[in-house]
Amino acid sequence: MAFPRPKPTTERANPPFNVRKLSALMHGSEKALVLKEKFMAEIARHPAFKLSDIHDLSKDELRERTMEKFASMVYFVTTESLETFTLRMQLIGIADPSFWTRFGVSYGLFLGALRSGATPNQMSYWVDKGVLGLNGVIGCFAMTELAHGSNVAGLETTATFDPSSDEFVIHTPHLGATKWWIGGAASTATHAAVFAQLIVNGKKHGVKTFVTQLRDTKTFQLLPGITIGDIGKKMGRDGIDNGYIQFTYVRVPRAHMLMKHTQVSREGVVTEPPLAQLTYGALLGGRTSMVADSSNSAKKALTVAVRYAAVRRQFASGKNEIETQLLDYPIHQRRLMPLVAQAIAMGFTGLRLQAMYEDMTASLDRLEPSDPNLEDILDKLKETHATSAGLKAFCTWACLDTIDKCRQSCGGHGYSAYSNFPGMYADFAVQCTWEGDNTILSLQAGRALIGAWGAAIKKRRLAPGVAYLGLPNVLSLKSDSSLSLEDIQSAWSCVAANVVKKANQEYLVHLKSGKAKDVAMEQTSQSRFIAAKLHTYGYIFRMFREAVEEMPQGEERKLLEKVCRLYGLWQIEEQQGYFLKYGYFTAEQIDKVQEAVDALCLEIRGVAVPLIDSFALSDHIVNSPLGKWDGSVYESYFAQVQASNPPLKTHPYFDRLIRPLLERENSGSNDDPEREMGLDDELKEMKAEREGPQEVRREDSWHDSRNE
């Protein structure tokens, strides 16, 4: 008996655009796309990057597998340009977030701490020790404590200067100050960048960084005074060995404090840095990569969900023999197409943010204190910093939400580990928490917006990201009913300006009532949050629109204009309350928005499969039989289930647990089938009983669970 299914070839026939051209646009350049394809090919063949069996590995097996990937990457990190290596790591971050993190704590965080905190002499000392090639030093980043996360200034580990020996004594004073979540500490690192309160002559000087050796590099034994434990199972990313560290009067040479900024002399004189520590830039880098990662991870989930929906059929419509493809249901288009648009919007935002970040880093590197543009550059930096806080928050939330919606859109099979949605969700979830809890980051963005509104009122110069706040009559713009990209842009400007203004006013009311600034800000939290949300969605739309409008004319641009419209209109629909509240749209216009979203979902569904192809994610990276490029969903799924669960020779607990249940007293015998059971006589009786009056018609109860 045949098992008829649609072929994805039909979906890929004659797309009205060039998939490769579109893909290059989404990747920023043809070169970036080619590099990505090269990286994908390399890891697909590398045994350490085998992905199909990853769902069934134990935590310990995952940890070991993850460590196997180090060596090959060390080769690339020491030979490739930073730009190329960054792209490589971005790709690997999609394939294996655990490894990305484990490698990242050493290369990103530990080395980053040295780069930003070490003097040139200190840096060359650690380079000689082997920090660049991991040959001699494998570092970890010991910042977070059990009772202190976001509040770095409140960390309680102490580093007390002992002038008698010219050393610092690193100490964990109580349980709450235990270093916690330290990636690489449990079983990888030899050294740690320890964040601790500097104490000299009984006086606290704030949190500084101290490179502290944890283990003997020959024997890997813990050094005296170091207590390390594994913090064990996590929601995801179990390939990374997070640990806890307690220091009990551990002595490090004075020179192991990173002294580019604050210095402690042999005599115990503390010199604070006169220049701002421009760490904004470093934070921006992390956030930029998280916006890109949100887009990429969402695209990975959507690749599975869209391809599955093109193959899966459910319920025949009318008299059709063949059931309808999920993708052809309007509600399924509604479930997936806006998320596709959002993932693409985040992708272009990430690309532009990356370019802005590189530009800014270059400006900062050139910056002299006497530069006449200093204020401009710093303002722009601060504004981008605040905007990127909101972007980090709302993009990571959007991605997490996308992964789970994609899972649900695949029905029960999305709940199988082999669909890869469970792993994607579990791995991604931490992005909403680390590098700043999303809610807290949103409030920071909201705080900056309150300030920007104040500047707008005073007609002061506004940084590009908030320039719309200074538009004439921005608060009272109205829709021209075109729902064009311009109209959508005005909608976001108007509404974001209104909610920013509202937050500003609330803050001022609290201030006037005599509250301290901090308290007034806290009391304005909800409105700040809303301001950040709408500003950020509007910002993403603007980034996407600008990217599209810079593209050459062509079918690819035409398509992306539609995708951009869908993103903007769908997000308006989601947040419609604000557009009605501030009168940008009337109730009737909001109905038109809903109709436009429906129509765009249908239109983009028509090219959904080739559009997803342009995300350029290999079957190996996607690692889900449900998302197989060639549509062999069921065969691949079945093969993976069989390969991952070979039959057991003997039942592990039949004799101990099941047999005693089955053989308890009163057990019937299955050797006596009693096949007839007097059934036919009974059926005749039942029939006779039924011959009374009938008022209820038979109804197929299962119809009830039909889609429609």
Next chain:
Amino acid sequence: MAFPRPKPTTERANPPFNVRKLSALMHGSEKALVLKEKFMAEIARHPAFKLSDIHDLSKDELRERTMEKFASMVYFVTTESLETFTLRMQLIGIADPSFWTRFGVSYGLFLGALRSGATPNQMSYWVDKGVLGLNGVIGCFAMTELAHGSNVAGLETTATFDPSSDEFVIHTPHLGATKWWIGGAASTATHAAVFAQLIVNGKKHGVKTFVTQLRDTKTFQLLPGITIGDIGKKMGRDGIDNGYIQFTYVRVPRAHMLMKHTQVSREGVVTEPPLAQLTYGALLGGRTSMVADSSNSAKKALTVAVRYAAVRRQFASGKNEIETQLLDYPIHQRRLMPLVAQAIAMGFTGLRLQAMYEDMTASLDRLEPSDPNLEDILDKLKETHATSAGLKAFCTWACLDTIDKCRQSCGGHGYSAYSNFPGMYADFAVQCTWEGDNTILSLQAGRALIGAWGAAIKKRRLAPGVAYLGLPNVLSLKSDSSLSLEDIQSAWSCVAANVVKKANQEYLVHLKSGKAKDVAMEQTSQSRFIAAKLHTYGYIFRMFREAVEEMPQGEERKLLEKVCRLYGLWQIEEQQGYFLKYGYFTAEQIDKVQEAVDALCLEIRGVAVPLIDSFALSDHIVNSPLGKWDGSVYESYFAQVQASNPPLKTHPYFDRLIRPLLERENSGSNDDPEREMGLDDELKEMKAEREGPQEVRREDSWHDSRNE
């Protein structure tokens, strides 16, 4: 050095209500609360119900542990009243969803299939075989197929009658028809209730149920023609052994087809049932329990999040030495208090739904075809059935969302497996999919609402759940600005009626344009979805309000009135677009709603800890050190991490993977500390360089990651 933290005793001092009285109200009765406490005490001491180590068990260990629980439950199921046992299972469902499912497929689904489908003679045959005590028969429920989930009528497994031997031949014709997700199939069940297309004399008669033996009950070997495999790792609930089954021409006696409704005679005559198969009731039972489970699981997550937020401190406010409790931040109140209100609202909805369900089941049992109230009862049943579809969908979504928001509210520690949030999320996630995908169920609810609006227009009698659609001027109600419970109720009635009307109108427009009914319904999907959403939220509010208004006067009722207001107003805020669109609230009134929600969050925060205590979940059930009743969060967390991750005697892969990295060429020696590195000379040089003009002031870069 001390580690100062608040004690939860402060939070529990003098609550303005009696916690136990409140708790009894939430549990429906003092008796139900006492029983729950008894069940909790029993499983806390039962070794099979050990929960603290569950995060580190492998899938195979979990499976075996889960099976250990069967025996004790078999004792209770055969000795306790259905009411008591149902409460017991509800409690166990909160503690261990895996076990609940594994037990449920046998007792709920397999036995339920027999109860609803077997003739009395067939039932007594299977009872003799041991279905009630699991002694002789352990059943599973073989409905879903690899390529067929929701569409039961489309299942492709065949059961072909062979008159020559008076048997059915059960067969899996192709891969897509493989029975899939069958709980208990992989390693527990001896028999299955197999859903298959009945074929007699070459004619299909639709899907019927056939009890088919899978394994020999003595040896547990698979019977001839039966192929079974384990479907392996899932997102959660790994204690249940889901499997796949393929039948290759398996013969079962004719009497093994369940024949209460459709019968096949010895001669191959098929008799279809004249009476409706009233399976609505059975579906309602499942949904009712899922509403209760949504409330209970949300309460479990909130118990952790609220208690943690009372202990955790972050950032000192102003000049305070001690950092602020998370619960005292307005934004943290905003994050948790509405979810608390929602969990309580779902709890009361579940209780009332349960009562309605029992009432209805009793009515149906008494029902005769000649009953003059037949139409009434069936209408009510259908309406409740549709409403419960929406409740299942929006309550399970609300709970899943609550679990993840609670996780995020605990920051990084929520990502630890030991927080129990990861497990709760993974276990709960399937509730949004099984027993009907939530989106599809919402559309069913929306379809029923379209029908109800038609009835309302024709002034026909409306079932209680949709009676508001017939209120005079329901479409044009306006707020009286009181934001009282009455005002909130009117708001929901008005807005739900408007969106239901809109869906109805859209449907009619599609019909008038010549589309078939099914197609017209599909085209109306988005509006149907919105109608179901707003109807359901309004319904939950009404259930909560009615429950509160039936309570005796007192402090407990006063508190619950506030909680009910918070739920209603917060949900209005969430859906504010519709309230503005249909003019129930003005923009100014919506601002007042936001203020009222802020104020209620603050007020309920004041009693949050005792309120959470009234959820009556033991530390054992909650199974999260972050939610410890006595506030010993950090000590318990540290102890659990240590107990779950004992130090290894030898590093599992140092020699193989880490040593070769560390000892690669160019490795520096760590025997030569070179402690001074010429640092002090360098620092002097740096100091000299800095003596130029300074325009930028030092800024503590870490302030940036502060809350405010």
